[in-house]
Amino acid sequence: MSISIYNTMSRAKEPLEPLEPGHVKLYVCGITPYDYCHVGHARSALVFDMVARYLRHRGYQVSFVRNFTDVDDKIIARSHKLGVEPAALAQRFIAEFCTDMEALGVQRPDVEPRATEHIPEMIALIRELMDKGLAYAAGGDVFYRVARFRDYGRLSGRTLDDMMAGARVEVNAVKENPMDFALWKGAKAGEPSWDSPWGPGRPGWHIECSAMSRKYLGNDFDIHGGGKDLVFPHHENEIAQSCGASGMGFARLWMHHGFVTIREEKMSKSLGNFLTIRDVLAKYPPEVLRLFIFSAHYRSPIDFNETALHDAGTGLARLYAAVERIEALPQTGTDDTDGCITEAGTAQLAGFKTRFYEAMDNDFNSALALGHFFETAKALNQVLDRLPEHPATSDLQRLHKAAGALRELGGILGLLRQPHRERNEGRTEDKLAALGLSEADILGLIAERAAARKARNWAASDAIRDKLLARGIALKDGPKGTSWDFVQS
The missing domain is CATH 3.40.50.620 (HUPs)
Structure with missing residues (x-):
């Protein structure tokens, strides 16, 4: 050390x-x-x-x-x-x-x-x-x-x-x-x-x-x-x-x-x-302000503006969405010992902590450390998008371990501290209207994403998920299919 x-x-x-x-x-x-x-x-x-x-x-x-x-x-x-x-x-x-x-x-x-x-x-x-x-x-x-x-x-x-x-x-x-x-x-x-x-x-x-x-x-x-x-x-x-x-x-x-x-x-x-x-x-949850502050190295100036705060909120939602997708999965699955996570994917997930420590050991470089959070969340989402209906226990263990690491190290930055984010209060229809969406719009995009996943068009699948996330909607994939929720605000 x-x-x-x-x-x-x-x-x-x-x-x-x-x-x-x-x-x-x-x-x-x-x-x-x-x-x-x-x-x-x-x-x-x-x-x-x-x-x-x-x-x-x-x-x-x-x-x-x-x-x-x-x-x-x-x-x-x-x-x-x-x-x-x-x-x-x-x-x-x-x-x-x-x-x-x-x-x-x-x-x-x-x-x-x-x-x-x-x-x-x-x-x-x-x-x-x-x-x-x-x-x-x-x-x-x-x-x-x-x-x-x-x-x-x-x-x-x-x-x-x-x-x-x-x-x-x-x-x-x-x-x-x-x-x-x-x-x-x-x-x-x-x-x-x-x-x-x-x-x-x-x-x-x-x-x-x-x-x-x-x-x-x-x-x-x-x-x-x-x-x-x-x-x-x-x-x-x-x-x-x-x-x-x-x-x-x-x-x-x-x-x-x-x-x-x-x-x-x-x-x-x-x-x-x-x-x-x-x-x-x-206007913004405390963790959004934290992510905004830590998105720059502590010695650098950081310009406060609404766009940067909005981007921080979107980024935080992306991290929570990845963690919560995994936490919704069971701890054990089939006995298929190989699983669907490749060797490279396993190494990337397993190396997250090391990369985080290297960044923070180097003059508390929180900006670089956060970059590793987002890279890991992206890799997890890609694995989750490819996860079969009945995943292998080995894959589930790797995913839960990675989600635990995100939670643990996020806590050092004061992020990912909420064990479960409740739905915002208010009528669903009113909140969707404020986002310029309807439930039919969301279900239609979920169906498009399911078709893209079936065709193994992962880029299109990711684009639909990110599009909804940017609008304030987080998708969660589970054994019973894909559900949606409002991003915490």
């Missing part, structure tokens, strides 16, 4: 070699809870849910920490606008986030620390940095001296000179260097504050993750994750703080996922071009 991960720090894939053999320690930067979460947040949650699930499936113990930034400028500004306390606003949207994650089927991390519950740890870390000359107090604030940290800019690939030339740095007369960043912010009227050796105030954004990752995972751990927008300044500043204080290496591997875009522009609340998770789940 050898899993390789693209390390933003080295700009290359590196083998996962946990500091503690068999135990992966993972820290991911979580949300700032001041509004409902959008699809970009969903991608982050789903990507690292997939990573944790896969590592556990491969036998690793995983300690997964994801924080809440529950004190921040955005929270304060929104709370003032709404006329509520910042803490109450943060608590409300943490609860809403948890509701969204439950709807998506995201497993909760092992620890979900909140910044406001770790003020003493942050103050202790700031004092260490001051003792080492890496931080200084000025005007009630405390700043980090970036020029004193030799490796500053290593993660983002920038130099201090480049940053100074290209950045729009907030003017602050008390700073020694315009690039120095706040570790502690002196109290202002109407803002939450805590006591500190430098007077009342609140922590800067970056210090919280350094303090909380150290508390729960130690000074040195295996993987730090987040979106690409966090590379600079957040993660760059975390490195400066954590390595500056401990003298150790901090995170060994840095994972950053790509943006979700709308018309090739990053989805964000500041741009006003976002769709909330709830907007999407009101």
Whole structure:
């Protein structure tokens, strides 16, 4: 077993070699809870849910920490606008986030620390940095001296000179260097504050993750994750703080996922071009959103659009249809030991797990892994279309084993989790009318497909099945013939 991960720090894939053999320690930067979460947040949650699930499936113990930034400028500004306390606003949207994650089927991390519950740890870390000359107090604030940290800019690939030339740095007369960043912010009227050796105030954004990752995972751990927008300044500043204080290496591997875009522009609340998770789940099942997200490699951008979501829904229906066709079959059949599945077909079905693992071991390539799902589903449908009325036990065993593998590995991506999908509620005639079909249309196409199968015209048979699937109708072949059902929506 050898899993390789693209390390933003080295700009290359590196083998996962946990500091503690068999135990992966993972820290991911979580949300700032001041509004409902959008699809970009969903991608982050789903990507690292997939990573944790896969590592556990491969036998690793995983300690997964994801924080809440529950004190921040955005929270304060929104709370003032709404006329509520910042803490109450943060608590409300943490609860809403948890509701969204439950709807998506995201497993909760092992620890979900909140910044406001770790003020003493942050103050202790700031004092260490001051003792080492890496931080200084000025005007009630405390700043980090970036020029004193030799490796500053290593993660983002920038130099201090480049940053100074290209950045729009907030003017602050008390700073020694315009690039120095706040570790502690002196109290202002109407803002939450805590006591500190430098007077009342609140922590800067970056210090919280350094303090909380150290508390729960130690000074040195295996993987730090987040979106690409966090590379600079957040993660760059975390490195400066954590390595500056401990003298150790901090995170060994840095994972950053790509943006979700709308018309090739990053989805964000500041741009006003976002769709909330709830907007999407009101129209599409959670597994459809999952399949859409995982259809691209996690490091690549992915453009959100209705066509892509529709295609994901059709693809998911195709996978369910193949699995459910097999699950409708008996476990045993005739004693014909040869069966109708060829040697090549047997090898293809048996090799699905290996191909899946190879894709996922290579930097969690879910897009390639999903390709293997669809190839296997297609191969299964071709076998099912040729299956005789009384199939051999050997064929049935191979089919059930393949369907079980699809279910098992699909679960790592959060797919194929429904043991039995119920028919949608509502009158059949009304639902067919909405699809532009009648039962007579479907039965006619089933008859055409039966004739094509009898003539061994498998291409025509597949085309009819796929045509109906695209219209929202799934066919199921069984010992008593072919039945149909609505695709889950």
